[in-house]
Amino acid sequence: MTTPLLNVSGLDKRYAVPVLRGVDFQVHPGRVHALVGANGAGKSTLCRIISGVTAFDEGEMQADGAVYRPTSVRDGEGADIRMVMQEPHLIDNLNIAENLFFSDMPTRFGMVDYPRLYEQAQVALDGMSLNDLDPRQKVGSLGIGQRQLIEIAKVLTKPCKVLILDEPTAALTDPQIDILFEKISTLRAAGVGVIYVSHRISEFKRIADEITVLRNGKSSQPQLVSDLSSAQIVQMMAGTASADPGSSRVASRGRAVLKIRDVCAGGLLQNIDLDIYAGEVLGIAGLIGSGRTELLRAIFGADKIDSGYLNLGDDETKVAFSSPQEAVEHGVGLIPEDRVREGLLLTESINNNVTINSIQKFGGRFGIIDKDQEHSATESYREALSIDCIDIGQSVAELSGGNQQKVVIARWLLKDCGILLFDEPTRGIDIQTREAIYELLYRLAAAGKAIVVVSSETRELTSICDRIVVLSNGRLAADFNKDEWSAEKIMAASFSAYTDNAA
Ligand SMILES: Nc1ncnc2c1ncn2[C@@H]1O[C@H](COP(=O)(O)OP(=O)(O)O)[C@@H](O)[C@H]1O
Numbered sequence: 474m475t476t477p478l479l480n481v482s483g484l485d486k487r488y489a490v491p492v493l494r495g496v497d498f499q500v501h502p503g504r505v506h507a508l509v510g511a512n513g514a515g516k517s518t519l520c521r522i523i524s525g526v527t528a529f530d531e532g533e534m535q536a537d538g539a540v541y542r543p544t545s546v547r548d549g550e551g552a553d554i555r556m557v558m559q560e561p562h563l564i565d566n567l568n569i570a571e572n573l574f575f576s577d578m579p580t581r582f583g584m585v586d587y588p589r590l591y592e593q594a595q596v597a598l599d600g601m602s603l604n605d606l607d608p609r610q611k612v613g614s615l616g617i618g619q620r621q622l623i624e625i626a627k628v629l630t631k632p633c634k635v636l637i638l639d640e641p642t643a644a645l646t647d648p649q650i651d652i653l654f655e656k657i658s659t660l661r662a663a664g665v666g667v668i669y670v671s672h673r674i675s676e677f678k679r680i681a682d683e684i685t686v687l688r689n690g691k692s693s694q695p696q697l698v699s700d701l702s703s704a705q706i707v708q709m710m711a712g713t714a715s716a717d718p719g720s721s722r723v724a725s726r727g728r729a730v731l732k733i734r735d736v737c738a739g740g741l742l743q744n745i746d747l748d749i750y751a752g753e754v755l756g757i758a759g760l761i762g763s764g765r766t767e768l769l770r771a772i773f774g775a776d777k778i779d780s781g782y783l784n785l786g787d788d789e790t791k792v793a794f795s796s797p798q799e800a801v802e803h804g805v806g807l808i809p810e811d812r813v814r815e816g817l818l819l820t821e822s823i824n825n826n827v828t829i830n831s832i833q834k835f836g837g838r839f840g841i842i843d844k845d846q847e848h849s850a851t852e853s854y855r856e857a858l859s860i861d862c863i864d865i866g867q868s869v870a871e872l873s874g875g876n877q878q879k880v881v882i883a884r885w886l887l888k889d890c891g892i893l894l895f896d897e898p899t900r901g902i903d904i905q906t907r908e909a910i911y912e913l914l915y916r917l918a919a920a921g922k923a924i925v926v927v928s929s930e931t932r933e934l935t936s937i938c939d940r941i942v943v944l945s946n947g948r949l950a951a952d953f954n955k956d957e958w959s960a961e962k963i964m965a966a967s968f969s970a971y972t973d974n975a976a
Pocket residue numbers: 488489492510511512513514515516517518519901
């Protein structure tokens with residue numbers, strides 16, 4: 474065999490817990506290597522290490538036979554190893570050409586040589602079968618799929634021996650996926666090695682030569698994709714992990730407080746039917762892009778429902794909230810994943826952040842806010858949630874991520890919503906604080922609230938939920954009670970809408 478373009482051996486990386494443990498991985502010239510695994514398996518982490526974005530702890534890498542130990546993206550690029558990030562990083566108010574050559578504009582007499590820039594940009598666009606786009610067009614006016622293709626074209630304006638694509642098709646339409654695959658074929662024919670991260674089995678069966686599976690931090694032996702059926706691949710990702718017995722608490726399910734009927738939204742969610750019960754912790758599992766966040770947002774009125782409706786409790790009136798405010802008025806709260814962007818006012822105090830949506834509760838006569846009452850309410854939540862701070866006047870920006878999350882939760886508790894939707898409530902939160910948040914979810918459920926939790930970590934869901942539904946490509950693929958699920962079944966359901974039937 475020829476020298477691999479990239480050789481990774483015995484790679485270790487730990488964050489709060491070990492993420493990669495002794496990972497081996499090779500990329501060969503003119504081959505597409507699929508890197509797959511469940512959510513959180515460490516695929517993106519491995520890609521970021523290879524491209525130089527993230528440092529690793531132990532192990533060795535060689536690029537083209539030479540020792541490769543990148544400490545920055547620049548090092549990666551120096552070795553012609555390039556990565557297309559999961560999220561496009563384009564600048565909206567620059568045009569396509571300026572974005573494509575942002576770090577490397579052609580100049581003439583110290584000024585940007587626009588005629589040459591547009592010429593080069595046209596070549597780059599042609600190379601991506603985007604000939605119908607005008608390089609002068611602002612990037613902000615483009616659709617998400619087009620932006621993704623431009624991002625790839627941008628990376629390919631530089632020399633490239635190893636190209637890393639991390640879930641590149643999540644935002645692409647089918648014709649755009651065809652364009653990308655054609656490009657990958659061209660690169661492969663030119664001897665480029667491609668690392669292709671995806672959970673869409675039908676896709677990487679089309680495009681990849683080899684496959685390596687990450688599971689529990691370890692890498693599988695590489696295998697030829699053509700040797701494996703879809704079912705075998707799912708099996709390799711899920712392993713034979715035994716079912717998590719879950720928490721020992723006994724939930725007492727009350728009546729259905731929210732019925733979701735035939736809901737379609739955002740071009741992704743298809744005919745969702747789901748009942749949500751008081752007193753239960755309901756988990757929503759699914760892969761990235763399966764529609765988990767979209768479902769929460771559609772319920773909450775943050776995104777429009779295209780068809781279908783909701784029923785509140787036994788009331789048969791068909792409703793769809795047209796705004797989050799309306800949802801809140803009906804007792805539905807959403808604690809978003811991006812707490813900072815969607816939830817918190819960082820420069821404001823803990824107190825103001827907790828009471829901001831409920832301030833009318835403290836309005837005494839003549840509409841004057843009863844400050845003492847307001848403070849004692851915040852104080853009681855600070856204590857109940859063990860928010861770690863100097864005092865409730867401290868600004869939220871000074872708190873750790875876990876404590877910021879608690880502040881958002883306190884805000885919603887004060888609102889007294891009967892239905893609370895949590896999107897990735899423990900992401901980026903340390904283990905101790907996680908336990909505190911779980912305890913809190915149980916307490917809320919025990920108090921008769923309906924708790925819905927989206928999480929990328931199947932283990933988290935199996936350990937805290939009473940019921941788990943699985944979304945796959947916008948559809949409800951499974952509904953498991955506590956005694957019915959296993960990691961394997963959840964995984965199989967997650968992949969079900971992405972797998973072709975040809976096993
Ligand atoms: N910057 C980070 N800080 C702390 N933990 C992280 C960071 N990036 C990733 N992780 C953790 O590492 C694990 C692997 O994440 P990731 O590589 O994104 O997985 P994948 O791409 O396979 O879904 C997850 O448990 C994730 O929470």
